[in-house]
Amino acid sequence: MSSKSVIPATVNPDLQKERDAASFSSEEFAAWWAGGADKLNFKRSVKEYMYKDIDRAEYAQLYYKSHEDMCEFAVKSSINVAKKLRQLQAERNPGGNEYWPTLFEEPEMWGLHLAGNPFGVMYVMVVKALKAQCTPEQYEEFGKRLERFEVTAAYAQTELGHGTYLRGLETRADFDRETDEFVLNTPTISSYKWWPGGLGHSSNYSLVMAQLYIDGQLKGPHLFYVQVREEDTFEPRPGVHIGEIGKKMGFLGVNNGFLGMKNVRIPRSRMMMRHAQVQRDGSYVKSPVDALAYFAMVSTRCIIARNAALLLAIGATIATRYSAVRRQSPIDPKLPEPQIIDHVTQQLKVFPEIATSLAHRLASNYLSDLFNVTTKDIDQGKYERLPELHALSCALKVISSTDSTEGIERLRLACGGHGYLASANLANLYASATAACTYEGENTVLLLQIGRFLMKSWRAAQSGAPLAPTASYLADVQRNPEFGTWTGSWENMVKAMQFAAANKTRIAFNSLAKRLANGESEEVASNHTGIEIAQAAELHSRAFVLYSFLSEITGPKSKARSSALNRVLEQLLELYLVNITLKNMSNILRVVHLTDADLCQLQARLETALSKLRPEAVSIVDGFDFCDEQLNSTLGSFDGNAYERIFDAALKAPMNQKSVPKSFHEHLGPFMKSNI
């Protein structure tokens, strides 16, 4: 059978039928989701240009390759993306940056970086960090070369034995007054830099976070720009022990690396000197702007949340389309097997994830807006909202990474056995999504940080001090701890989550106070109360996402949308609110009186919401506007020819290119013969 002929050129009729039946325009959805028709057209034209001539056959073989070949492939394909984006920039707007480097690591390119982008961190983190931390002269020397891609660089902070706790880092940079140099060392195995993306085999420079010592005196962690490989030969520099840390769940070709240093000397001018400085005579000038250090992370976490939402949206697109074309398990045995999307239990697996990707994407928009407002405040010297913004960005990062990970897994399981195939792409999406639970602040550590913010806010409220706007509900609940009547309105559900969060905050606060009264130190008491503090933080985070989702859907922005689109968005909001409320019911029931009839009604609303979304689901995910290359899934392509694509992919597997495997001749055949 020729493999060319397997995939029909037509759309699966079951999928077409869904598209024809939707009550709204998926094009309007797509334009809204993209941030406007202009942006949608821009993205589409970029994708058309970038994907039109890729070697699909080579991409399809990716998961069959050895680890080494995957890494080599990632370097090659990422450089191709860089070349094409620069070409596009030159063609369409020379001197601008909206194509290059802006798009290099954006979701539109994901289908081209299937093994990860070894140079992603270079533009997303290193260049930005250099801009923020270099003097203008330093940026001219280091940053510009990276911008031009003359050299490559990684960002090395985490060590084999040290992650979250920056002050625990062991890598040290000693100032040598005589030679005007820093001497870098990783004195132990646990102090080896470990994990930086692209560090292993594709960087010749690295920003290195190290403990600064002057005359043996510790000045705390600072950033140094260290050459790790020769520019011409790419051989490791003297004293540098460098390589990659080995295979991982995901990011298969990113060559996350390790770095050991033994008396590696760099000129004094290679310490980032914009804020803190070491002068020629060894005198040390402390950075005046500690508060700003974590401000940069707020915008990073907005991006993480948006990406988590989009990974989930990709998963939801795949599972929704597959659910429309897969037929299985009769509802009525006298009829043909139904589309599995008709099973209510299947709807419960898939539709809430569509809603969740919306909720998180919109929450990241909401937070970005708040970030921009706060940036203006900071420019005017107002730092008041910084702790709140930090807590919110942690909250959204935790919730979006956790929910997208669990959601993608639910979606994979909703695709049954075929979801387990690499060609379904759900396992790889999962590996990408779950990494965000750990990087840029491990989720539990972040929850405890949010919790500290809540404990402070609760104490402040008790003393009548003003609270940050998004925490002010804590003071409201203190003033009036009675929830009042459960109405089940959307606002009422958001309020219920806030009451649950406030109640858990109160419980955690009291547990903490009791332990302090029993003589435990602040730190020990915080640890012992960690579970309740983290629970309060999670509920606070949920309340924020509910609130921002409600605002974005029912607020003034709704006026710009058609009523047909608003109706569908409101159905998604309804599903999300009811589902999250039910999932957190044990905490809500402690502060809100719901009768058994109220609970039954919520269940009925859940089922109604699912059935209302049933005819819209395919068109909603169409509105996410992912191209087939971004989905990279035999199960989820636009044409819905899932079986034919699974079949076609199998035929192309390397093992199937010969009829008898080597192992038969070498092992199995002789063994069976010996048994006769």
Next chain:
Amino acid sequence: MSSKSVIPATVNPDLQKERDAASFSSEEFAAWWAGGADKLNFKRSVKEYMYKDIDRAEYAQLYYKSHEDMCEFAVKSSINVAKKLRQLQAERNPGGNEYWPTLFEEPEMWGLHLAGNPFGVMYVMVVKALKAQCTPEQYEEFGKRLERFEVTAAYAQTELGHGTYLRGLETRADFDRETDEFVLNTPTISSYKWWPGGLGHSSNYSLVMAQLYIDGQLKGPHLFYVQVREEDTFEPRPGVHIGEIGKKMGFLGVNNGFLGMKNVRIPRSRMMMRHAQVQRDGSYVKSPVDALAYFAMVSTRCIIARNAALLLAIGATIATRYSAVRRQSPIDPKLPEPQIIDHVTQQLKVFPEIATSLAHRLASNYLSDLFNVTTKDIDQGKYERLPELHALSCALKVISSTDSTEGIERLRLACGGHGYLASANLANLYASATAACTYEGENTVLLLQIGRFLMKSWRAAQSGAPLAPTASYLADVQRNPEFGTWTGSWENMVKAMQFAAANKTRIAFNSLAKRLANGESEEVASNHTGIEIAQAAELHSRAFVLYSFLSEITGPKSKARSSALNRVLEQLLELYLVNITLKNMSNILRVVHLTDADLCQLQARLETALSKLRPEAVSIVDGFDFCDEQLNSTLGSFDGNAYERIFDAALKAPMNQKSVPKSFHEHLGPFMKSNI
């Protein structure tokens, strides 16, 4: 640095300290866990023999290989295991079977089948199915050759377009009266057999489930024994289109395969004829024992549950040991960073999974005992407990696969970034565990089957008919719907879960009744009530696991254990009961009145249970008695030298065997140069 010297020959002092401080003997635990000291010694001696001379370096390179090389490796290593087990059998007890084939696919061998065992299904399923379905003559001809490993065979049931619903299978076997043959065909792409383990490139026979047609009349699905490859050349037979389905999340080397057939003719004698028969004249004899068909699945599901429990126990061993040697995030900033096992939030991630693996393992023991009792009943023609046993086996399969999957993921996340490394082995354990959510009955499908059993039982109770023992609580709750006083005792918590299950059963039953009254058909109403039915089934399953765990720990078997061991097991039981009760609180609160003080007390008990298990945790997982090869984890080895092992593994990665990668010369170098 020589890689030989990296790993110390000594045990990490942090781990040794834990072992010294435990209040009980991990050896006694190990003997109990293994089912007695004899069994423990047997397993240890087998493992010693099997693992002593394996090529560790080659195993360590597994995840770096290409897919094809992994498949080849799996065949080679599985044959080696078979050879050695047969040798051991010959040495220690010729003619017996306790080594070969009994141990071939058992957990003791898992460390040798790291890419999966392509011949596992052959002994776990095919030989057993042949025994059950063959006439004695057929077994002599087909089965014995498999026993001797002269030929290999797969079990082909699932199709590309058909899984759960057996009657939906499209593969057909038409009886040709003239030639006394069956003619097998897969008329469509969706009828291709898809997924059978070992079918792709390592089987020359296959049991094939196909719709039997005689004179064009459908007789339903039957099993046929089909030769798919030539014995001498291993080339596919005429009309057979065979290969592997491509890369998957896990079971990397098992060559799950596809099979298409075009007019493949087999003699009539190749239909399994023990129960149903087709005679020479084409007359058809129906099987008299339909009820027994699913009885075999009960014991398969006991094994799935046990394996799920053991996969989780492996994960718990890795995470517990790593939590004892990793130091991170100060509790008191004046002190050194603590072992992360001292963070209460970490304890909550790890210890409940230890308890869960116990609960599921013991539930599978409990069910096995029940299975054996029922087998005797069946021999005496008593089939009464069959539906109950079927429902329980579904329940345990669902709960154990779901919880072990989610638990392993929690444990992986508890290991932070390093948990993401392939060398940590948690991702691979996850891939193995999650597959069980789908195979041998997809979990949601099973929940709906359990739900049907519950609906029937509820109706029976209403009419006063007797219920199966493990469902009799439904009748109790109908008779006396008041829970009574919450005492928080263990028995009380089990009862609370039963009340929650009964309440959800009542709600689902009423929803169903209402829909029927509104004129919906039984099938449509069941679908519309699917969410509530599945919820009832899950709570029923949880109640069963709680009950069996309580029985096994506090029942008569406790007399055979020391009080020190019993104390630790009771702490695990306490943790499990409190944790599961809290997690299901929203359902419990609908039927049990707990005050806010009761809820706070449960939280306090949770924290107390964690702190009591803190000094015991390492010795408990030692008691699981996995050898390092079974754990296969740089993070979890017995010696606790995690960093050194991560480091050592990284140094051995293929990419690190040369200093400059190929891609620098071919792509990166020229590109950077062109940018200067």
